[in-house]
Amino acid sequence: MTLTFTPLPQMPLIYPGDNLAEILLASMQSARVGLEDGDILVVAQKIVSKAEGQLVSLATVTPSKEALELAKRSEKDPRLVELILRESNEVLRVRPGTIIVEHRLGFICASAGIDHSNVKGNDGNPEDWVLLLPKNPDSSALEIRRKIKVTTGNRVGVMIIDSHGRAWRMGTVGTAIGISGMPGLVDERGWQDLFGYRLKITMVAAADELAAAASLVMGEAAEGIPAVHVRGFPFALRESSLKELIRSKENDLFR
Amino acid sequence: MTLTFTPLPQMPLIYPGDNLAEILLASMQSARVGLEDGDILVVAQKIVSKAEGQLVSLATVTPSKEALELAKRSEKDPRLVELILRESNEVLRVRPGTIIVEHRLGFICASAGIDHSNVKGNDGNPEDWVLLLPKNPDSSALEIRRKIKVTTGNRVGVMIIDSHGRAWRMGTVGTAIGISGMPGLVDERGWQDLFGYRLKITMVAAADELAAAASLVMGEAAEGIPAVHVRGFPFALRESSLKELIRSKENDLFR
Numbered sequence: 001m002t003l004t005f006t007p008l009p010q011m012p013l014i015y016p017g018d019n020l021a022e023i024l025l026a027s028m029q030s031a032r033v034g035l036e037d038g039d040i041l042v043v044a045q046k047i048v049s050k051a052e053g054q055l056v057s058l059a060t061v062t063p064s065k066e067a068l069e070l071a072k073r074s075e076k077d078p079r080l081v082e083l084i085l086r087e088s089n090e091v092l093r094v095r096p097g098t099i100i101v102e103h104r105l106g107f108i109c110a111s112a113g114i115d116h117s118n119v120k121g122n123d124g125n126p127e128d129w130v131l132l133l134p135k136n137p138d139s140s141a142l143e144i145r146r147k148i149k150v151t152t153g154n155r156v157g158v159m160i161i162d163s164h165g166r167a168w169r170m171g172t173v174g175t176a177i178g179i180s181g182m183p184g185l186v187d188e189r190g191w192q193d194l195f196g197y198r199l200k201i202t203m204v205a206a207a208d209e210l211a212a213a214a215s216l217v218m219g220e221a222a223e224g225i226p227a228v229h230v231r232g233f234p235f236a237l238r239e240s241s242l243k244e245l246i247r248s249k250e251n252d253l254f255r
Numbered sequence: 256m257t258l259t260f261t262p263l264p265q266m267p268l269i270y271p272g273d274n275l276a277e278i279l280l281a282s283m284q285s286a287r288v289g290l291e292d293g294d295i296l297v298v299a300q301k302i303v304s305k306a307e308g309q310l311v312s313l314a315t316v317t318p319s320k321e322a323l324e325l326a327k328r329s330e331k332d333p334r335l336v337e338l339i340l341r342e343s344n345e346v347l348r349v350r351p352g353t354i355i356v357e358h359r360l361g362f363i364c365a366s367a368g369i370d371h372s373n374v375k376g377n378d379g380n381p382e383d384w385v386l387l388l389p390k391n392p393d394s395s396a397l398e399i400r401r402k403i404k405v406t407t408g409n410r411v412g413v414m415i416i417d418s419h420g421r422a423w424r425m426g427t428v429g430t431a432i433g434i435s436g437m438p439g440l441v442d443e444r445g446w447q448d449l450f451g452y453r454l455k456i457t458m459v460a461a462a463d464e465l466a467a468a469a470s471l472v473m474g475e476a477a478e479g480i481p482a483v484h485v486r487g488f489p490f491a492l493r494e495s496s497l498k499e500l501i502r503s504k505e506n507d508l509f510r
Contacts, residue, residue, distance in 0.1 A: 001262075002259050002260065002261045002262075003259070003260040003261075003468060003471065003472050004257050004258070004259045004260075005257065005258040005259075005468070005487075006257045006258075007256075007257075093508040093509070095508065098508075100508065107423065107424070108422075108423040108424075163457070163459070166421070166422075166460075166502075167363075167421075167422040167423070167502075167507065167508075167509035167510070168362065168363040168422070168501075168502055168507060168509070168510070169362070169363075169430075169460060169463065169500050169501065169502055170439075170440055170458060170460065170499065170500050170501065170502050171439075171440045171441075171458045171459055171460025171461070171463065171500060172457060172458065172459055172460060173459075173460050173463055173464050173467070174464060175424075184425075184426075185425055185426045186426075188474075202418070202427060203425060203426045203427065204418070204426055204427055204428075204470075204471070205421075205424060205425065205426025205427060205428050206426070206471060208424065208426065208428055208467065209428050209429060209467040209468055209470055209471040210467075210468065210471060211467075212428070212463065212464040212465075212466075212467035212468060213258060213260070213464055213465065213467060213468030215459075215464055216258065216459070216461060216464040216465060216488075216489060217258050217489065219443075219489065232260075233471075234471060234472065234474065244425065245424050245425050245426060246423075246424065246425065247421075247422075247423055247424055247425050252422065252423060253348040253350065253353075253355065253422075254348070254422035254423070254509045254510075255422070255423070255509075
């Protein structure tokens with residue numbers, strides 16, 4: 001079966017309190033993208049954060065002593081660093097221009113996922129405003145999924161993604177930060193190969209594999225499209241949580 | 256534009272010397288998948304390695320002293336460990352059941368990408384045979400691309416992928432190990448966002464994002480499909496090398 005990623009164009013700018021499920025359905029209607037059971041909607045973190053009012057004015061932030069010290073080492077705005085610390089469980093690496101943390105949601109990312117771009121505050125000066133990640137992306141995904149079920153009757157999966165850098169390889173890749181109604185991991189342990197020889201453990205990060213290609217379709221900036229419709233996901237939908245995809249500190253050889 | 260991943264079914268078992276370009280084109284024809292300029296063919300490492308005769312009988316391998324020592328620490332077959340060492344620039348981490356290396360091709364992966372599964376040697380005992388990665392996957396991709404150009408006249412991209420584990424997150428993801436005629440990285444530096452505010456550097460690992468979803472379509476085992484046709488890749492094709500995607504040791508905070 002062919003796997004398809006269809007961008008949802010003509011999304012309006014998103015403001016706090018907006019109903020994303022409604023907006024996604026309207027966008028699908030105008031793009032003539034139908035919805036079927038088993039489809040997956042992939043939503044960019046930015047519009048979820050905006051709808052949830054996660055925009056913060058740096059003018060309201062007072063950096064702690066720890067933030068001032070880390071701001072020096074990282075050559076970043078101390079107020080931004082204060083927010084990074086508040087959003088993180090642990091700082092893993094610091095270099096000029098770079099702070100890698102374990103986000104309070106458990107995954108590793110740069111700057112706790114806090115973003116300047118495509119952010120415009122009430123004073124119209126984008127330099128002074130930043131956007132935090134959604135408070136609980138699994139719950140955000142679940143809420144969108146439930147509303148879609150109520151409105152259309154369709155059983156779909158919903159995933160919220162962001163662009164993450166990686167160890168070992170150059171470039172960012174789209175990565176799941178919240179999932180609902182679709183597997184994070186798919187366990188291929190014990191499947192037999194062509195010769196009946198048992199495969200060793202293979203756990204496939206199906207949600208991240210989907211997030212990556214969805215991100216490719218979204219782009220990043222001016223032409224950016226914040227939502228993608230996916231059809232043909234080759235695994236059964238089920239209840240899940242992003243926790244499936246987080247490697248525990250104890251089982252991570254590279255922290 | 257919709258991005259589509261279409262599995263190429265009914266591929267025959269691959270043997271040393273097979274002409275993969277011919278086999279891919281025949282499979283596309285039988286699946287009624289047409290080829291256009293700008294399409295990308297994603298090929299699983301396994302069939303490239305098989306066509307290149309990278310199958311090795313463990314009975315022919317004599318482990319070195321270093322391999323014997325590492326086999327103890329990793330609880331792996333010393334002959335397999337010997338091959339892992341021969342295929343690697345550097346061993347990064349060792350635990351029972353796990354050897355993480357920098358492959359001679361520059362990327363980080365487990366067991367130098369050497370695989371037992373779907374491998375059958377001349378004696379019919381899959382336990383005694385392993386499959387090394389292709390000698391030079393960029394060249395393998397280029398060769399397939401050139402032959403397709405000669406036969407069909409089409410300008411396509413070709414990518415060879417494998418499944419890699421990751422730092423920080425659970426599960427494997429499809430990852431590029433050789434590319435030809437398509438970008439590895441797409442540089443989004445300096446694009447303007449919706450408010451004319453300049454984005455900071457964003458380098459997107461476009462090839463890996465594509466590899467991930469292609470891998471999702473391939474599956475891993477009995478039902479596995481070793482090649483996928485991609486249409487709608489949203490960036491211009493160009494000459495490239497996997498080197499684009501390799502983070503240098505000096506610039507890697509997690510080695």
